[in-house]
Amino acid sequence: MKAPKKLKNNINCHHVGMCQYLKMICLLVSLLQVTLLNAQSVIDLSGTWGFQTDVMDFRRGSLSPRYNHVLQETIKLPGITDDYQIGYKNPYKYIDRLTRKYEYMGPAWYQRDIEIPAAWKGKKIMMYFERTHWLSSIYVDTKEVSSIDYVSVPHNHDLTHFVKPGKTHRITICIDNRFQYNTHKWNHAHTEFTQINWNGILGEMKLMAIDPVFVDDLQVYPNITDNSVKVRLQVNNETKRQVKGMATFTISGKNYNLKDEVVVASTDSVTFIETTIKLGKNIKLWDEFNPNLYQINCQLHTSDGKNTYQHEKAATFGMREVKQGKNHIILNNHPIHLRGNVENAVFPKTGHAPLDDASWERIILLMKDYGMNHLRFHSWCPPAAAFRMADKHGIYFEIEMPMWGKDAEPNEARYNFFRREIKAILKEYGNHPSFVLYCNGNEITGNFDFIEELTAEGRKIDPRHLYSGSTARTRVKSDQYYVSQQTNKGPVKVYEGLPSTNWDKNLESDVDVPVISHESGQRCIYPNFDEIKKYSHSPVEARNFEVFRDLLQKNGMLDQADDFFKASGALTVLEYKAVIEALLRSGKSAGFQLLSMNDFPGQGYAPVGIFDPFWDSKGLVTAEKFREFCAPTVALLRYEKSSYFNSETFKGKAEVYNFSHSAIENAKIRWWLTDASGKVLKKGNLKSQTIANASVSPVGEFEIPLKNISNQKVTVHLAVNENIKNSWDLWVYPIQQQLMQSNEQVLYSKVYDDRVKQQLAQGKTVVLYPSPENVKGRKSMFHNHFWNPIMFAWAPMTIGNLIHHEQAMFKDFTTESHTDWQWWDILNYAKVIEMQNTPQKLRPFIQVIDSYDNNQKLGIGFEAKVNGGKLLVLALDTQTDIDQRPATQQLLHSIHNYVNSDKFSPQESVDESFIQSFLIK
The missing domain is CATH 2.60.120.260 (Galactose-binding domain-like)
Known part of the structure; x- marks a missing residue:
C-alpha cells in the first residue's frame, strides 16, 4: 500500500512543479506582451x-x-x-x-x-x-x-x-x-x-x-509621525460604463520595497481614491543632509465586465514635512536656515532652460559646493530635471509663476491664466520633496485680494509646501513666510558689508512669519571682456561687452580691463562674505537669497556674480574659501572695527552658526592671530562646549593686545574642532603724531595758490590735498555700484578702486591692488576727480573704476609734473575725525615719506589749467 501511495505523491509533486513552471512561463509571456504593448504605445x-x-x-x-x-x-x-x-x-x-x-x-x-x-x-x-x-x-x-x-x-x-x-x-x-x-x-x-x-x-x-481608464494624477502626502503616506489617485474613466478593479502600489528605495493595493470602483468620468499606506520603521526621512528618495508605482487593473484596462503611473517622493515656525521654516520638525541663490533662467549657451539631468546636476552641485541649500526660481518654474536633481542632492526650491509687477492689476483673462497655472504647477511637481516653498511671483503690485485668493487656494490644494503671496511687497493673510527687503520692524535687506561685524538683522526679522532676506548682495563687478568669445556657439552674443570694451579703448585704458575686473571682483567677494555673515549672525532670520551667484545679463546687464552667465567660475574665490563663511556650520566673530592703532586691544565675540544635521558635542574652539607670512603671533582657546543645532550660539570672548604689532595686516582665525574654520583681516598702525609738515623742498597746501605756483616754478615738490567740498567731481564710495549702473543710474556710478600698490607711495602702507576694509576711513572722506583729459599714460595711483557704460578715467590721488615742479594731488579730507582714522594717518605718513625721497619723480606732465579745472574757487 505504501509503494503506490509514494508513487502517487511523486506524480502529484511533478504535476504541481509543472503547473508552477507553466504559470511562470505564462507570467513571462504576459510581462513580455505588456512590455511590447508599452513599447508600441x-x-x-x-x-x-x-x-x-x-x-x-x-x-x-x-x-x-x-x-x-x-x-x-x-x-x-x-x-x-x-x-x-x-x-x-x-x-x-x-x-x-x-x-x-x-x-x-x-x-x-x-x-x-x-x-x-x-x-x-x-x-x-x-x-x-x-x-x-x-x-x-x-x-x-x-x-x-x-x-x-x-x-x-x-x-x-x-x-x-x-x-x-x-x-x-x-x-x-x-x-x-x-x-x-x-x-x-x-x-x-x-x-x-x-x-x-x-x-x-x-x-x-x-x-x-x-487605455480609456487611467490614472490621471498620483499624489503622495507623507506623514512622518506614523511613517505613512496618504496616496490620492485621480482615475479617469472615459468608457461611460462602470468599471471595477484594483490599484496595486509598489514603493521602492534603497534597501526598501513594499507592496499594497486598494479596490477601485468607478461609475463617473472622474473618481478620486485615497488610501493610507504604512511604510514601517525602516523608512528614512528626506532633507539636505540625507536626501532619501522613494519611487511609488501604481498599476491600475480594471474591467467593465467585457473589456479589461491597464494603466501605470509612477512618482518620486521623499518622506518630509514642512511647517511654518516662528522665525524659521520647519522641516521634519527641525528648523532650517536657507542659504540661497536666485535662479533667473540665465542660460546663454542654449537660450532656454535645459531639460536634461546633467545640466541641472551641475548647477545643483555647484550650489552644494559653495555651501548653499536653497534656490529661488524668480518669476518662473523650472522643468522636471531641476526637481529631480534637487531631490537627489538635497536642495530646497522656491517656485514661482511667471508673475511680476503689475500682473495683479485687474484683468480677468490674465487672472484665469494664473489660476490655471498654479494648479498645474502643484499637480505636476507637487510630489517632489525639493519643492518646499511656493510664491506667486516677484514684487507684485495691484489687487492683493487676487493674490490672497491664489495663495489660499494653493494652501488648500496642496499642504506639502509653504506659501507666500509675493516677494518684497504687500503681505496677505495666507502668507506662511515672507521674502522681502523690509518688515514692519525695519529693513532686513543686506546689500553691502561694514568694516565691523557686531550687528545683525534679528530685531527686523522677528515678525509673525519666517522672513527671508530678499535679493541680498548685488554688488557690481567690472565686465570680463574675455567672456565675449564664449558666445560663439550661442543664440546670443555679448555685443554690449563689445561696446563697453571699445569705449574703454577709446578712453585709453583697455590695457587695464583685466585689472578693473579683478579689483572690483575682489571687492564683491569681500562684500558677499560680509553680507552672508551678517545674515548668518541673524539667528531669527529664516535665511537669504543672493542676487546672484551668477551674472544677470539683463535689465542693463548686472555682472554681480562669482560665476559668469555660463555658470563658470570667474576665478575670484574658490568653493573651499566660500564655504568658510557659507555652510551648514560657520564660525563667526563679532568685533567693532577692522583698522586699529597699535595702542588698542582687539576684542572679539565668537559665535557658531550651526544648522547642520546635529549638535556638535564637546566642541574644541580655538583662535589665533597671524601676520601676512602666516606666522602665529598670538593664540588661545575658548571653553570646550556642546554647540546646539538649529541656532546661532555665543561660544566665548577673547582679547588681543596689539601693542607689539605695527603697520601690517594681520588675520584673526577661529576654528571649531579642525574642520570648521573662518578668518578676518585686520590692519594695525602706529599713531602718527606729525603729519603733512612742510619743509624747504615739500610744500603741503589745501589750495592751488600763488605760493604753490612759485614752489612748482622752482622745481620743488607740492602735495595738494584740497578738501572734498572744494573739488568738482563725484562722491567717493567704498562699495561698488548696486546691481548695475544702467538700470540704477544713481551717483557715483563707480565700481570700486584699482590701487597701484606696487608704486612707491604705498611703501609704508600695506595694501593690495583692490580696496579692503582698511580703505573705509579713506574712501568715505574723499572726492573723485574727473581725469579723462589728462595724458593717456597718466594713471592715478588711487584709480576709481568708472561704470562700464562710461569708462572715464577717475582718480582720488595722482602725481604729475606741473610747470617744472613735482605735484602730488590727494582729494582727501585729512582733518575730520583724523584721530579715529588709523589707515588715513598711515597713508598720509607713507605719502610724506615718498614725496621726501628721491623715488618721487612724476613722469607725465599736465597743464596748470587741468589742476584749476577740478578745483572750486
Whole structure:
C-alpha cells in the first residue's frame, strides 16, 4: 500500500512543479506582451519636421482642404528656431542685455504625417510636449483640436476623437511665442533679458496611447509621525460604463520595497481614491543632509465586465514635512536656515532652460559646493530635471509663476491664466520633496485680494509646501513666510558689508512669519571682456561687452580691463562674505537669497556674480574659501572695527552658526592671530562646549593686545574642532603724531595758490590735498555700484578702486591692488576727480573704476609734473575725525615719506589749467 501511495505523491509533486513552471512561463509571456504593448504605445516624435514661419499669423485662419499643403522647410525637434538661424537677423548691439542673433516672435508651424497604429483602436491618444513656449495648438488634417497655454508644465493634447487608428494623419502644430496675456515683459519664463523668448518644442515629445481608464494624477502626502503616506489617485474613466478593479502600489528605495493595493470602483468620468499606506520603521526621512528618495508605482487593473484596462503611473517622493515656525521654516520638525541663490533662467549657451539631468546636476552641485541649500526660481518654474536633481542632492526650491509687477492689476483673462497655472504647477511637481516653498511671483503690485485668493487656494490644494503671496511687497493673510527687503520692524535687506561685524538683522526679522532676506548682495563687478568669445556657439552674443570694451579703448585704458575686473571682483567677494555673515549672525532670520551667484545679463546687464552667465567660475574665490563663511556650520566673530592703532586691544565675540544635521558635542574652539607670512603671533582657546543645532550660539570672548604689532595686516582665525574654520583681516598702525609738515623742498597746501605756483616754478615738490567740498567731481564710495549702473543710474556710478600698490607711495602702507576694509576711513572722506583729459599714460595711483557704460578715467590721488615742479594731488579730507582714522594717518605718513625721497619723480606732465579745472574757487 505504501509503494503506490509514494508513487502517487511523486506524480502529484511533478504535476504541481509543472503547473508552477507553466504559470511562470505564462507570467513571462504576459510581462513580455505588456512590455511590447508599452513599447508600441509610445511613438517618439523627435526628429525632422516640416516647418514654416508665419509672422503675420495668416495660416491659422486658412487651414481649409485646399490650403492643407506640405510645409516648405524642415527643422529638427526638439529644438528652437534660433538653432537654425530663423527670423530677423539682428544687426544691433543691445546695451541693456545680450543680443539675440536671430529674433523671431510670432506663430511658427511644425508638421508631420503620422500613421496612427491600428492596434491603438479603443485607446486614448495623447500628444505630449515637455516644454513649449508659449501657446501650442494642434491641427489634425484641417481641424484645430487642442490648444494649451501653460508656461510652467508640459502640454498634453488629447487627439482621441480626431485621429483614426490605422490611418495616416497630417499633424500640424502651431507654436506661438507671443505674449498670450498682458503679463510683465521681464518675467523670466519669457523675457529676452535672461532665457530668450524662444519658439519651439523642448525635451520629451511623444504620441501616446493609453487605455480609456487611467490614472490621471498620483499624489503622495507623507506623514512622518506614523511613517505613512496618504496616496490620492485621480482615475479617469472615459468608457461611460462602470468599471471595477484594483490599484496595486509598489514603493521602492534603497534597501526598501513594499507592496499594497486598494479596490477601485468607478461609475463617473472622474473618481478620486485615497488610501493610507504604512511604510514601517525602516523608512528614512528626506532633507539636505540625507536626501532619501522613494519611487511609488501604481498599476491600475480594471474591467467593465467585457473589456479589461491597464494603466501605470509612477512618482518620486521623499518622506518630509514642512511647517511654518516662528522665525524659521520647519522641516521634519527641525528648523532650517536657507542659504540661497536666485535662479533667473540665465542660460546663454542654449537660450532656454535645459531639460536634461546633467545640466541641472551641475548647477545643483555647484550650489552644494559653495555651501548653499536653497534656490529661488524668480518669476518662473523650472522643468522636471531641476526637481529631480534637487531631490537627489538635497536642495530646497522656491517656485514661482511667471508673475511680476503689475500682473495683479485687474484683468480677468490674465487672472484665469494664473489660476490655471498654479494648479498645474502643484499637480505636476507637487510630489517632489525639493519643492518646499511656493510664491506667486516677484514684487507684485495691484489687487492683493487676487493674490490672497491664489495663495489660499494653493494652501488648500496642496499642504506639502509653504506659501507666500509675493516677494518684497504687500503681505496677505495666507502668507506662511515672507521674502522681502523690509518688515514692519525695519529693513532686513543686506546689500553691502561694514568694516565691523557686531550687528545683525534679528530685531527686523522677528515678525509673525519666517522672513527671508530678499535679493541680498548685488554688488557690481567690472565686465570680463574675455567672456565675449564664449558666445560663439550661442543664440546670443555679448555685443554690449563689445561696446563697453571699445569705449574703454577709446578712453585709453583697455590695457587695464583685466585689472578693473579683478579689483572690483575682489571687492564683491569681500562684500558677499560680509553680507552672508551678517545674515548668518541673524539667528531669527529664516535665511537669504543672493542676487546672484551668477551674472544677470539683463535689465542693463548686472555682472554681480562669482560665476559668469555660463555658470563658470570667474576665478575670484574658490568653493573651499566660500564655504568658510557659507555652510551648514560657520564660525563667526563679532568685533567693532577692522583698522586699529597699535595702542588698542582687539576684542572679539565668537559665535557658531550651526544648522547642520546635529549638535556638535564637546566642541574644541580655538583662535589665533597671524601676520601676512602666516606666522602665529598670538593664540588661545575658548571653553570646550556642546554647540546646539538649529541656532546661532555665543561660544566665548577673547582679547588681543596689539601693542607689539605695527603697520601690517594681520588675520584673526577661529576654528571649531579642525574642520570648521573662518578668518578676518585686520590692519594695525602706529599713531602718527606729525603729519603733512612742510619743509624747504615739500610744500603741503589745501589750495592751488600763488605760493604753490612759485614752489612748482622752482622745481620743488607740492602735495595738494584740497578738501572734498572744494573739488568738482563725484562722491567717493567704498562699495561698488548696486546691481548695475544702467538700470540704477544713481551717483557715483563707480565700481570700486584699482590701487597701484606696487608704486612707491604705498611703501609704508600695506595694501593690495583692490580696496579692503582698511580703505573705509579713506574712501568715505574723499572726492573723485574727473581725469579723462589728462595724458593717456597718466594713471592715478588711487584709480576709481568708472561704470562700464562710461569708462572715464577717475582718480582720488595722482602725481604729475606741473610747470617744472613735482605735484602730488590727494582729494582727501585729512582733518575730520583724523584721530579715529588709523589707515588715513598711515597713508598720509607713507605719502610724506615718498614725496621726501628721491623715488618721487612724476613722469607725465599736465597743464596748470587741468589742476584749476577740478578745483572750486
